[in-house]
Amino acid sequence: MRVLVAMSGGVDSSVAAALMTEGGHEVVGVTLKLWSGPDGEMPTAGCCTLSDSEDARRVAATLGIPYYVLDYTEEFRGGVVDRFVTDYASGRTPNPCIECNRTVKFDRLLSRLPEFDCDILVTGHHARVVDAGGTWELRRGTDRAKDQSYVLSMLGQRELAVTRFPVGEMTKTDVRRIAADLGLRTADKPESMDICFVGQGDYRGFLRRTAPDAFVPGPIVDTTGEVVGSHQGVADFTIGQRRGLGVAVGDPRYVVDIDPDRATVVIGPRRHLKVGSIHLRDVTFTADPVEGGVSVQYRAHGEVVPGVLAGSTVVFEERQEGIAPGQTVAFYADDRVLGGGVIASTER
Template sequence: MIPEIAVAISGGIDSLVTAYQLKKQYGNNIIGFHFLTGYEQTDTDNFLPPATPSNSLNPLFNPEIPIICDPPTDHPIQHIASQLDIPIKLMDCRNAFKQKIVDYFVRSYQTGETPNPCVLCNQSIKFGILLDAVQNMGIPALATGHYARIIQRNGMLHIYRGVDAIKDQSYFLAFLKPESLPFIRFPLGDLTKNQVIEFGASKKLTPVSAKESQDICFIQNNDYTGFIASQPDFSAEPGPITDTTGKILGFHDGLYQFTIGQRRGINCPAAAPYYVTKIDSASNRLIVGYKEEVYKRECFINTINWFIPPPFSPIKISAQIRYRHQPVDAILFPASDAGSSILRFEDPQAAITPGQAAVCYLNDQVIAGGWIHA
């Protein structure tokens, strides 16, 4: 029998409560999926049998399709399966995660950008590979523990902020395909994080890990530069540090160590602290200035993912230029094609960073997401 719904299980309290609620709603017509990135704290290889058609739900054994199999009895995710009394499958996304997320992350830093791998992971792994696999199995919908909502307006489905303003994760979902929304469920969107924690405690639900991750999942101790420098194909060249007039102030050991707005690590004595204002990868030059020079009023965004018809004239929106950025009033100016626009802020914003996602809202509704280019 084909399950009526699939749920992504990370092992944390959010996905655990999500799965519990869905179990109550769907009974035994539910299946869980836990995808492996290759960067888990445990030895992933010990939890996967040899990748062959005989032990996989991947009937064609296509290397582009992730192997899906039962977890061994000693896999930590079995703790979740036993609490919920639902089957949970392992999905081997290691190759795709390395190519689509980790390689992108390293490449972005080496070319002077500051990437947002969590946005890309939601787009290409959770609601890309995982959702595709679920649909290929004939399962009607995929649920996750995101704090966001999908609401129908005027016959169309749209992503809205979750009711918990602090935990809201709609920013990370701005690059989902609009046509995928009918197949996605966010059961926690109308709850606060505190309500989820209290509900889990009332049901005596225990996650695999009680500690909630706040950093990028594949980097330990938040050591970005150490992780990048440890990659096999890593290379970095020293170069000049200049002010905005081109005057050489010092030298850096590699642009990958810097991001826009950064103060630490510049090591150029001055009457006032220097901040990174631009990273010029073409000339391998780090450009710094004083604090007021970090503020800009507009930026160019491209590769825009629209949830509404692209506007032909400027529209007033609220914009978020990184996850913890307070949304600000802005005007979105259409460019020559629907895939790019100019975002002009009512007030200058600090550290507008190439490589980050800019997400545009009308009230709480996500209308578009684009990548900051300049």
């Protein structure tokens, strides 16, 4: 086969590329250039330093495969960064990595397979695509602790038919061992936990710089509507937040609701965080649509909880905490991904 490998410069995609070359396939490596500069500005010299792409380039050279950097900065800004900012300004809790998978990575790269004369796309995600007799199933990666099927839950048959995740069959330890055995420079590279465009940790600083207009001061009220404090902008808050409220009340208080239209943050006791059902937008299924009992995962490495899916609504068997609009939800049957969606609203 001819294989296009999306290489991030990390160990997983390095090994994914290596496994493909070892398997005798004809491999082309690409890195998506998504972002330039901490504030989005192009460096004045018109050059873009990207140490991760340098790692990917070196790995590609070690493997003896052609390698290209593809410029998706505009698409990323429009599809991911602007949305991230809008979401926070609207009181939602987005997951930009999933948004990137949804709007940039898979769509764009898959559409370019013919351009590279490639048959399939390979990435370094920890997940598996299984041929189940005419249907492509998306399954959790073998290493459950590293499983990334949640962030891939928007993929459908069209995508799964031409996408493979070779490291999904192995543990992270195996991945690193193979990388070391092959002498790949990324073998010991630490995992990146940060949102790529925010840098280290502080997404609120990023929001303040990027969207100062989103920081409209307003009141903090309790669940009866009484004003108990003030804030500098709803983008500073997420549902379930306990710290940094600047409000002294006897019992622990949490952000239980955010009303961006009135620039109001509502705080309340923990029981107000309990969510009984959620309404979703952008619901997709990996194969045929399903209804009824499903296992629901609403955090990247969260556990699954039972719920009932009906149309675009999920009713939890037991009410859940830590759920906010903007988060992605994935449906599972055992280790098989059935589909997913994005939380539009929640109900207690």
